[in-house]
Amino acid sequence: MHILATEGLTKRFPTVTALDQLTVTVGSGVTGLVGANGAGKSTLIKILLGLLPPTGGGARVLDLDVTTQGAEIRRFVGYMPEHDCLPPDVSATELVVHLAQMSGLPRTAARERAADVLRHVGLAEERYRAIGGYSTGMKQRVKLAQALVHDPKLIFLDEPTNGLDPRGRDEMLALIRRIGTDFGISVLVTSHLLGELERICDHVIVIDGGRLLRSSAIAGFTQATQTVTVEVEEGTQPLAERLSELGHGAVQHGRLLLVKVTGPETFDAIRDAAVDLDLCLIRLEQGRHRIEDVFREEVDAGV
Numbered sequence: 001m002h003i004l005a006t007e008g009l010t011k012r013f014p015t016v017t018a019l020d021q022l023t024v025t026v027g028s029g030v031t032g033l034v035g036a037n038g039a040g041k042s043t044l045i046k047i048l049l050g051l052l053p054p055t056g057g058g059a060r061v062l063d064l065d066v067t068t069q070g071a072e073i074r075r076f077v078g079y080m081p082e083h084d085c086l087p088p089d090v091s092a093t094e095l096v097v098h099l100a101q102m103s104g105l106p107r108t109a110a111r112e113r114a115a116d117v118l119r120h121v122g123l124a125e126e127r128y129r130a131i132g133g134y135s136t137g138m139k140q141r142v143k144l145a146q147a148l149v150h151d152p153k154l155i156f157l158d159e160p161t162n163g164l165d166p167r168g169r170d171e172m173l174a175l176i177r178r179i180g181t182d183f184g185i186s187v188l189v190t191s192h193l194l195g196e197l198e199r200i201c202d203h204v205i206v207i208d209g210g211r212l213l214r215s216s217a218i219a220g221f222t223q224a225t226q227t228v229t230v231e232v233e234e235g236t237q238p239l240a241e242r243l244s245e246l247g248h249g250a251v252q253h254g255r256l257l258l259v260k261v262t263g264p265e266t267f268d269a270i271r272d273a274a275v276d277l278d279l280c281l282i283r284l285e286q287g288r289h290r291i292e293d294v295f296r297e298e299v300d301a302g303v
Contacts, residue, residue, distance in 0.1 A: 003186045008057030018043040020210040030180035032197035032204040033190040040210035041190040045156045078147030078155035088132025092142045103150035117145040137168040157189040230257040233280035242273040
């Protein structure tokens with residue numbers, strides 16, 4: 001089942017075309033929407049929420065039309081905006097309860113749900129403090145909590161790791177992955193940090209200048225390359241020379257060797273050469289493409 005689909009979706013502003021004939025479908029699970037700043041990611045989310053009318057084409061979210069059923073879409077979809085939008089003089093509990101009630105939950109249920117989601121995002125001990133005293137990471141968690149409080153079927157997360165330090169990014173990504181795997185809520189998460197999406201997504205959509213470059217399962221982006229990375233404790237240079245003598249191309253990068261794989265015999269040759277030279281083999285790892293590499297290739301090709 002498609003949780004959302006666009007057909008020729010276009011959005012033009014007076015000086016720029018934000019979306020240009022975008023046709024794409026998204027299934028359940030965690031989907032990454034990647035593109036540089038200005039690629040059209042935030043514009044797409046606003047259209048999908050029924051907050052911004054398209055110039056042309058159409059889109060459906062949970063089989064609801066974005067141009068005529070925006071209010072109903074927002075009943076079933078949570079949204080974590082990119083920008084700082086939290087009132088500083090109320091507590092996280094007050095805000096999340098209020099937004100839960102706006103989504104239609106009775107007050108008692110709203111308070112129960114608010115407590116649950118704030119605990120889930122790691123704010124159980126801080127939920128009664130005024131948001132103005134929160135760190136950036138805590139504010140991002142509040143935005144995530146309010147997106148979840150009405151038990152949506154789908155959530156849109158716009159650059160959820162913005163402004164976070166490495167530890168904060170890791171924790172946020174772990175929360176997002178749990179939402180998709182443990183709670184069964186589908187997620188569309190935008191980012192310009194490609195490595196983040198590799199870690200948490202089942203599917204990735206790449207857009208640039210409002211145009212679709214590629215839509216593929218994560219395995220399609222990170223498929224195995226024809227190289228293997230070899231690391232030995234000592235003797236990298238002798239190993240490279242031995243493999244070259246045997247007809248296996250090996251390129252040295254510091255302590256690592258990148259060896260071209262021609263078949264199963266390549267791995268046998270590496271093993272046998274390491275044994276013959278009495279070397280301690282630390283790592284033998286098949287290389288994999290990264291989303292960043294594929295993205296660069298698509299752009300360079302002018303797709």
